[in-house]
Amino acid sequence: MRLTFSALTAALLAGPALAAEGPFVSLHNTDFVVLLAFLLFIAVLFYFKxxxxxxxxxxxxxxxxxxxxxxxxxxxxxxxxxxxxxxxxxxxxxxxxxxxxxxxxxxxxxxxxxxxxxxxxxxxxxxxxxxxxxxxxxxxxxxxxxxxxxxxxxxxxxxxxxxxxxxxxxxxxxxxxxxxxxxxxx
Structure with missing residues (x-):
């Protein structure tokens, strides 16, 4: 059951990143921009404690x-x-x-x-x-x-x-x- 759950989680997380066209590290890739915004949001949250x-x-x-x-x-x-x-x-x-x-x-x-x-x-x-x-x-x-x-x-x-x-x-x-x-x- 544990293997199935982790496999399902990896498939869900990797699915949109693999579906995007072009290189992943690019400002034209929306998934990368969303990832950067999310990381920036988390950083701001930690900065303001x-x-x-x-x-x-x-x-x-x-x-x-x-x-x-x-x-x-x-x-x-x-x-x-x-x-x-x-x-x-x-x-x-x-x-x-x-x-x-x-x-x-x-x-x-x-x-x-x-x-x-x-x-x-x-x-x-x-x-x-x-x-x-x-x-x-x-x-x-x-x-x-x-x-x-x-x-x-x-x-x-x-x-x-x-x-x-x-x-x-x-x-x-x-x-x-x-x-x-x-x-x-x-």
Whole structure:
């Protein structure tokens, strides 16, 4: 492959020079004039130190690229640090949110349990009040029945006594009652 490449290069370079008519070293030969101009151009470039200027510019450009790469690397590291910081903060905030949610659930459960206890106490108080009202109503009904029974008994006794009592017994009872009242008052 190396032989083929060098042969191809020689053929390309020698082709135009061999194709020119006349002697090669002549100002009428365009290939020779182009060769002289090219060599003069290269000489002028070396005289004005263009290769060293180009090398310096390339070195400056390389240094600029290197500094930009260093700056980009530093920025990348700073970004990674910030990202890690934000991820830590996000994790801390998520943990805090989880704790808040957990505490809220516990408080809600405690409040629900307290509400159940309060409801049970309220029901007990209402049941006791209802039982007390029932007992009071029952006592009132019993009293009313007793009062009614007494009234009926007194009425029945009055009728029985009225039927069995004579006028003499009635006068005797009135006299005894007056004597008792007189004895108690004096």
């Amino acid at each position: 263009v290769p060293s200027l180009m090398a310096g510019m390339l070195d400056k450009r390389a240094e600029g690229i290197k500094s930009e790469l260093d700056e980009a690397r530093a920025l990348r590291e700073e970004a990674q640090t910030l990202l890690a910081s934000y991820e830590r903060k996000q994790k801390d905030v998520q943990d805090q949110a989880d704790r808040i949610v957990s505490a809220a659930k516990e408080e809600a459960n405690a409040a629900a349990e307290q509400a159940r206890l309060d409801l049970a106490k309220s029901l007990e108080r209402r049941m006791a009040a209802a039982e007390e009202q029932i007992g009071s109503a029952e006592a009132a009904a019993v009293k009313e029945v007793r009062d009614q029974a007494v009234i009926i008994a007194v009425a029945a006794a009055r009728e029985v006594i009225a039927k069995q009592m004579s006028a003499a017994d009635s006068n005797k009872l009135i006299d005894d009652s007056i004597a008792q009242v007189d004895a108690k008052l004096h």
